[in-house]
Amino acid sequence: MAQSPVPKATRLVKKAGLGAWLTALAADNNVMAPVTVDGKPLFRWIGAGEVGQLDLAAVHTVNSPKGGVMPQTEPMLTYSAVQDGSGGKTLDIKPAAEDRPAVLFGVRPCDAAAIDLVGKVYLTGEFTDEQYQARRDRTTVVAIACAAPAKACFCTSFDLSPGAVRGADVVLYGRSGPGSVAEGDAYYAIAYTERGEAFLGGAAAKAAGVSDLPAGEADKLEKIVAAFRGLATPLGKKLGKVDVADKLESLFESAYWEKVSSRCLSCATCTFVCPTCYCFGVADTGAGGQGVRFRYWDFCKSPQFMLMAGGHDPRPAKKNRTRQRFLHKLNYHHNRCGEYLCVGCGRCVESCPVGLHLPLVVSDVRGLQP
Amino acid sequence: MSGQSVRYSYYPGCSLHSTAREYNVSVRAVAQAAGVELVEVPDWNCCGATSAHATDPFLAFALPARVLLQAEESGLDILAPCAACYGRLMTAKEEAHRRPDLVARFEKAIGRKLGPAPRILNVLEFLAEPKVTETIAAGLKRPLTDLKVAPYYGCLLVRPSKVTHFDDAERPTSMDKILASVGATPVDFPGKTECCGASLGISRVDLVVELSGRIVQQAKHAGAEAIAVACPLCQTNLDGRQGTAAAKLGEAFGLPIYYITELVALALGVAPGRLGLGKHLTNSLALLRQKKLA
Amino acid sequence: MPKSLALDPKKMKEAEAALRTQAAKLLSEGTVTVFLGHEEGWDGLPVPFFATTPEEAKRLVWNPLVAFNLAKYLLDRLTGEEKVGIVVNGCGSLALDRLLKDRRFPRERLFVVGIPCTGLLDPDKVLALPDEARQAALEGGKAEPGLFLKRCGWCDAPNPVVADVVLGEKVPEEAGPQQYPRVEEIEKMSPAERAAHFKTLYEKCIRCFACRNVCPACSCRECSLDQWEPLWLGKATVPSEQLMYHFIRAFDVAGRCIRCGECERVCSVGVPLMELNDKLMKDITELFGVQRPHVPADVEPLGQWTEGDADLEAAH
Amino acid sequence: MATSQEPVIVGFLCNWCSYAGADSAGTGRMVQPTNVRIIRVPCSGRVNPRFILRAFQRGADGVLVSGCHPNDCHYSTGNFFARRRLLLLKRYLEYLGIEPARFETHWVSASEGQKWAEVVRSMAERVKALGPSPKLPSLL
């Protein structure tokens, strides 16, 4: 595990105060938080009126909070035809309007790590995605450590844990340690970035009764944080550390891909619930000389994803597309960035209608002959 | 008489309560004989004939519309024996479809919604209703055998046809059929639908005398012994102008002018004495006695 | 039509054995080169499985959790010459028949093993049960009606309608008009309430297209909703497009939906998709007298007309 | 967008009867409200219910399909197919929360300019009474 992150500020927030905090935040920020709609836990933008639906019980929302920094559909620019001086016309192009600052609240450590992980794709190297950068710059990530990891959780198969800090500005740790947080109980709110520090010192936090740590609790805090970080994950235990990057180098042509992909439905469930999938497409919509250019999540499992004008498709079959998705996560990205493109959230395990997911592939690959 | 009683809303209008009381009597007598109940429209008002409809389009609509509204509650078909009343009610019914502006103004003025208008019957339609025809078919007490009667329809029962949708406006036959059904001999004559002069009787007596006189003359030349009418004003003009007309046209007439309901009532056995035939100006009892009908 | 649902795990066990034998025989004799069935997946739930050798056929399972309709996988094998074996229960055979009627797979390249069905359980619900209750349901057949797949509640075709061989005895069928209580409830709402209802529940859609991809009535080579010209469906995931996606798709399968409910089952965010399909099927029955097509007619309900169809103009 | 202006009704008219009927109304100078925008199609049977859904999606306040009278179709049976599809669609739209008056189907022949004008007048009135059609959030 990497070196322990250094707290910049530590506060205490009562569970009962969370609502007030979110309400206060919603006044000046776009707030995204887990809520339950018709029985399904979802990460959603919520208004002040929806704070009551906050639901921190489920470890996994169906979707991840990645939409908070990579909206599924995001306007990039607007255009309109206007008359120029000489009776002709010209295009008036305006960048998309900037959103308000955003707070992603109640993010699980795996999802927070995913934001950082994906950020490397967008923000490092030759090109910087300015729109993504701007969005990240105005986003505060408030994570919450997992008191009881779910059956499909395997963040520990990577350099993460139910109490990990990566990607988060603030992490909330249940004051009584792993296990459920009772009513009347409280969270330690620990800022690990300057942004987080400012956040905990902000007006909204004050309004919510975020207080200083009672004297003498520092020791207890340290133990509890360590407990969270030492927590095992059920699937992680079964899977162990993911270690297949090198082996996959030689398995591109393996018959395995044909076999494992045959039951794939070619739907986007795995991609869209995955916190680390980041591919997008660009499209225009408009009429009469006005319109919007926007990007939207695309998915490599789609038969249209690589289809080129003229009909050629470099990945014509499910085999090619399935291989692409898993090699990207387990090999290509690892080669480029030195880490897997997966944080072990387990959503693909839970959501794939046909049980075709990353842990399965990892475990299958281990058994394959190179 | 078979079956249970049938009910109609009854709109007598001003004439049947005043100058044409005997018309009222005979309509009710026929109704009674046929086992039909006539329920007078509560708090009815003037139909707007002549004065209102000639001067104020809104009032011309509003007056009959209110009558329809008053009748609405009973849910019954309306019988309007006076041809002018019938014409005004039918016009209002037609305008209610065509003129939402009038309806809106009316509803605002009266504070109530105007529902769909009921069926409006003139007296000839009433006499062709199943209850009445059944009664006639069941047996006449006093068939009007040998009585040659010219049916005179006047103008308002059949015109304008797009409002009344009743009979052939130029060659109506409904009254002919009723007369035949009670045993009389209908006499076809050219004056059937000519104008009697109507309310010009007050301002242009000379015209009315000529118009009414010619109608009576044509009926007589066609062999009629009497004329049947279905309108109070027609009755008044044809009946009351015969003397003056005789002088003008150089020919005496003496043709009794009966309301069609009087003849039907007689045939159904109502005693002539009950019908107020004495109110007519041209002797209408003599002919009946001569034919042994009274 | 509330049905009396009774699981028979013993029968299923017998069927499973017969299925393995049958599939192994078909594969070894070369009648088929692949056999479409289920095997036990990572977490114990059956997943679709394609056996290519008699050896692999031993991995085939048949238990109360084999909810997944296999027919759609035939499309992946459309271009070959190979003969394909497939196992179906009642609803699986309806899906198969749908594809056959849509001419999406040649019947002569198919060998269909049918198994009469005594009901299936909802895998998600079973998985969430405590161990003992799960055991009781799966092995003892003791399952609350709520544990069954929704479609079992309205199933009137437990026996395969297409099969080359049937394993096990026919199950008695309960015929009767289909009931649509959920639709009726929505019909009682005001237009504004209905609009709000669909907005709330349908804007959750994440446009993963799992519902379409699993639907046996959706078998186009390239879905028109994926096409760019014309752009039937905008790419933006905004409520207006999310709802339109489902509204269009439901109308496209109107009269062709087999009421298997797989679209709703595979939806990860829980969009109640059958509310649309059922409404259309209910109206098609009411308006045109066409029942849920067990064996789809040679002409679709919307591909025909009669002089007696209600006059639209008068409907206003 | 639609709130500040007159409601817009999209009309899909078959080329042979209703489009010609609307022409007749024009030739006869039969004054109508300006709400209807006509899209010419060969036959009412050409009208894909998706077009109608699309129009409502994009904020149409009403949609009107008009074709030849039953049995009078230029292509003999197109309007019968249309009738069935659109009948189902009408109930479907209602179910989806679109007020019934926003979608109408009429049969107007080439000679029925008067009827066309009346259809336009009455539908425009009904749609106006309903107010603007609710539009779901979109990028535009």
Place this chain on the structure above:
Amino acid sequence: MKRVGVFLCWCGSNIAGTVDVGKVAEQARRLPGVVHVEENKYTCSEPGQAAIVKAIKDQRLDRVVVASCSPRLHEATFRRTVESAGLNPYFFEMANVREHCSWIHTDKETATPKAFDLVRMAVAKALRNEALTRGSITIEKRALVIGAGIAGIQAALDIADAGHEVILLEREPTIGGRMAQLDKTFPTLDCSQCILTPKMVDAAKHPNITLYTWSELEKVAGYIGNFTVTIRRKARGVDETLCTGCGVCQSKCPVKVPSEFDEGMGMRKAIYSPFPQAVPNRPVMDRANCTFFKTGKCKICERFCEAKAIRFDQEDSLIEVKVGAIVTATGFDLFKVEKYGEYGYGLYPDVINSLQFERLVNASGPTDGKIKKPSDHEIPKSVAFVLCVGSRDEQKGTTYCSRACCMYSIKHAIQFRDKVKDGRAYVFYMDIRTPGKSYEEFYKRAAVDYGVEFIRGRPSKIFSRNGKLVLKAEDTLLGRPIEVEVEMVVLAPAMLARNDAAKIAQTMSISYDGYGFLNEAHPKLRPVETNTAGIFLAGVCQGPKDIPDTVAQASAAASKVIGLLSHEQMATEPMIARVSEALCSGCLWCKPICPYQAIEAKTITEKIQGKVVSREVAAVNSGLCQGCGACTVACRDGAMNISGFTNDQLLAEVDELLGASRPACAAE
């Protein structure tokens, strides 16, 4: 990038009076793809079209939008214009801002934005217009003429003389139609029969003409150049090939019923030829009145028929013919004058209608040409002719003028004065209309030479007085009421469309107006064509007219047919269904929907993932497809499309209308 030119027509003040064309132009300049916007006073005029051609060349336009009148009027015109400039004609698109906008609106404030909407939609569609090529089909070189009155006979003879086969269909027992009932024709007073019967004989004997009398149109399928027509040959009761036309059967038949041909003025038998010169000279059996069919006994005709041609057991038969063109000449009915109760028709026997008068005055008619009163067979000394009975009367009849009644009533008056030297003839009229060569002179002659008395006034009533008929009217020239006593009254009824005109029109898929008259494609420029290609009109079925006009129209229709049949092949509209084979899944649910059986399965081979595979897709027979588009809706793949009305184009129109820029013009 496409280059669209938009041409906004003022149509004089027709459009510009209600639409601010300049403002629309200014807005249109902003539309995507639009590189040229131009206003014209009259775009369809020579200079207007020249401007389009010039702009296409100068501005390198590849799409043209004209905002003017209805495409039903000028789409073809502008397509030719665009084509003449070297552009594919289907790159043209039209916005109907006249019939659908300026003519139906009064407020410039709202009409202008609407016009702009229509232009936007047309531009959006035009951007998606594709180059289309016309196909060709073989033409069946045979024509069908429906109705063998003078119009049908004339058309049939003209077409046959040009060397094409003609099938002449007539539902009555004989050809000849209304004209055969007439005595003399105005204004020349030549004998109707004398000029008609030779033509009837010509038609019967012409080697290119096949005559089917006592036959009706059952069904028309197909399209221009390739119609398949089903004809019902009604059971005649007589074997036409054996019958010699000797007439013994009719002379022996014991049954007498009023003759339709004589308009009830004379009698005929239950087996009969309507008149002696009937063509073909073969009787028909009237089963409704035949004693044998009523009672099972009689058969006198059979007994006397030497040719053994009587067939009691004959049944209707259906025959199918293939033709390339159809002329509809189905004629007219007369207004039922009974509807004028005040005129006493039916009550007074001596009130008759004009056609009855024709029969009375006709030398071969029931009275041998003597004008006799039906009541007492005496010669009337005075006759009143009443015009406009049913014509020009919105209350009881029709709004239109029947066009021929003035002239034939004048003719009747002259004929009466000619035959009854001391008689008096009165004509009651509203207006005397004589718009024809030598017509006004004819009218003058009636008044001056024949002393016909013309009274301007419409009788309000006809009644009987002292055995005479009295016409009550207002003489509107004198301004006073009059009464005229006559012995006979002749009512001139309006000419009406056949009572089954709508059915005929539906059978042929052509349109008809509110009166039931069949519609021409354009009232001025395409007067004998219908909106269904290959079907033409002649005679009164299209609208009231007299014999000269009818014959002229018949020849015009014939010349159109001759022109069509002179080609071996003809170009077909390319706006028909087409399949994207790449998208087609081959479900073929489109097939049962096609009304023309134009869709079949077709096997294609293609490479899929490197493998050559064959699969079935739908294929459209371009000769059969008519472009209705019903199949497109059944196609979920989006593989089926109609060229010119593609899904893409129609959606573009919807999107453009309702999209972002909707308020662009209105907002200002």
